[in-house]
Amino acid sequence: MTEAGGAEHSRVLDLEPPRPGPGQVAVDVAYAGLNFVDVMARRGDAAYTGSWPHHPGKEVAGTVRALGEGVTHLAVGTPVVAATRAGGLAEVALADAALTVPVPAGVPLHVAATAPLGLATTLLLLTDAGRFAPGESVLVHSAGGGVGTAVARLLPHLGGGRLLGTVGRPEKTAAALRNGYHAVHARGTDPAELAARLRADNDGRGIDLVLDPLGTAALALDLDLLAPGGRVVLFGNAGGGAPDPLPPLPRLLGANATLTGFSHSSLLTHAPAKVADAIRRALDLLAAGRLDTPVTVLDGLAAVPAAHDLLAAGRGEGKYVVAPGQPS
Numbered sequence: 051m052t053e054a055g056g057a058e059h060s061r062v063l064d065l066e067p068p069r070p071g072p073g074q075v076a077v078d079v080a081y082a083g084l085n086f087v088d089v090m091a092r093r094g095d096a097a098y099t100g101s102w103p104h105h106p107g108k109e110v111a112g113t114v115r116a117l118g119e120g121v122t123h124l125a126v127g128t129p130v131v132a133a134t135r136a137g138g139l140a141e142v143a144l145a146d147a148a149l150t151v152p153v154p155a156g157v158p159l160h161v162a163a164t165a166p167l168g169l170a171t172t173l174l175l176l177t178d179a180g181r182f183a184p185g186e187s188v189l190v191h192s193a194g195g196g197v198g199t200a201v202a203r204l205l206p207h208l209g210g211g212r213l214l215g216t217v218g219r220p221e222k223t224a225a226a227l228r229n230g231y232h233a234v235h236a237r238g239t240d241p242a243e244l245a246a247r248l249r250a251d252n253d254g255r256g257i258d259l260v261l262d263p264l265g266t267a268a269l270a271l272d273l274d275l276l277a278p279g280g281r282v283v284l285f286g287n288a289g290g291g292a293p294d295p296l297p298p299l300p301r302l303l304g305a306n307a308t309l310t311g312f313s314h315s316s317l318l319t320h321a322p323a324k325v326a327d328a329i330r331r332a333l334d335l336l337a338a339g340r341l342d343t344p345v346t347v348l349d350g351l352a353a354v355p356a357a358h359d360l361l362a363a364g365r366g367e368g369k370y371v372v373a374p375g376q377p378s
């Protein structure tokens with residue numbers, strides 16, 4: 051990605067394969083996950099692009115190609131997944147050894163590729179940040195996307211609960227319902243009407259946990275719907291504009307609300323073991339055949355800009371990965 055904008059600034063280039071530095075691993079990438087964070091970087095959203103050119107891609111699956119100095123717990127040729135800080139959308143990617151996890155036998159690499167960012171984030175949102183307890187109600191905004199789909203697949207393994215969602219377009223409701231949501235509504239209707247519908251979907255009760263990647267755009271709705279003691283986890287800013295100030299203290303006190311922030315990128319730096327644990331947990335569920343994660347596979351890196359266009363327009367469906375070595 052050479053400058054802020056859209057697909058017109060994305061190029062597939064032949065570069066020298068990167069070599070791992072101390073504590074790093076080079077991975078021959080079989081599949082790389084696409085994520086909305088790459089679209090935010092492409093748009094040039096503040097705090098998502100440090101400099102240009104930007105090499106996107108934050109999760110990969112493949113085999114260990116080379117080990118950097120001091121890396122002893124992995125071997126060349128081992129199938130692994132890795133949370134890359136950038137540069138995952140490539141044939142060869144670098145990752146910290148601490149964020150590189152062997153793939154258990156029986157887990158296909160195109161599915162494993164969704165673990166380092168997508169599934170790990172979803173597990174951490176529900177458990178660590180969201181403190182989900184079995185039987186609780188959960189509202190997810192952007193229910194039809196990669197994370198939204200993963201919530202529906204993971205929730206039953208955490209004890210199950212009532213799962214409600216919103217999507218940006220009415221045509222996305224059917225897929226989210228098929229994926230396991232109990233009720234899904236398109237946003238854009240009158241907020242009071244949307245709140246009334248969601249409350250009715252939860253039998254008139256407050257919602258225990260809201261997972262919200264919409265910046266502050268839906269925060270008033272979230273707080274209106276929240277059960278006393280409920281939690282709102284803010285984990286994105288999909289619209290990309292400047293977020294509004296957070297609600298005044300009396301609003302939070304009156305709602306008995308917990309407002310939590312979540313950033314996978316920040317955890318990579320400040321608590322990598324937490325992310326690695328979540329990746330292992332996701333892989334274990336996949337290995338046990340307990341997690342059915344639908345994935346759309348793109349052939350070749352040249353197909354990525356058009357898929358990013360879909361995500362940028364809010365038209366993506368579920369989770370996308372790319373096989374970088376395949377011709378488009």
Ligand SMILES: NC(=O)c1ccc[n+]([C@@H]2O[C@H](COP(=O)([O-])OP(=O)(O)OC[C@H]3O[C@@H](n4cnc5c(N)ncnc54)[C@H](OP(=O)(O)O)[C@@H]3O)[C@@H](O)[C@H]2O)c1
Binds near residue numbers: 171
């Ligand atoms: N904090 C973290 O560490 C972290 C980690 C992973 C993902 N996330 C966030 O979680 C969300 C889901 O990620 P994902 O990779 O699975 O992506 P995704 O859900 O497959 O795609 C992003 C979705 O954002 C919604 N959206 C809302 N406003 C939008 C706008 N103005 N322009 C474009 N899309 C808009 C769209 O769904 P609807 O229109 O249906 O809502 C779109 O499909 C993203 O917002 C992402 O940034 C955060």
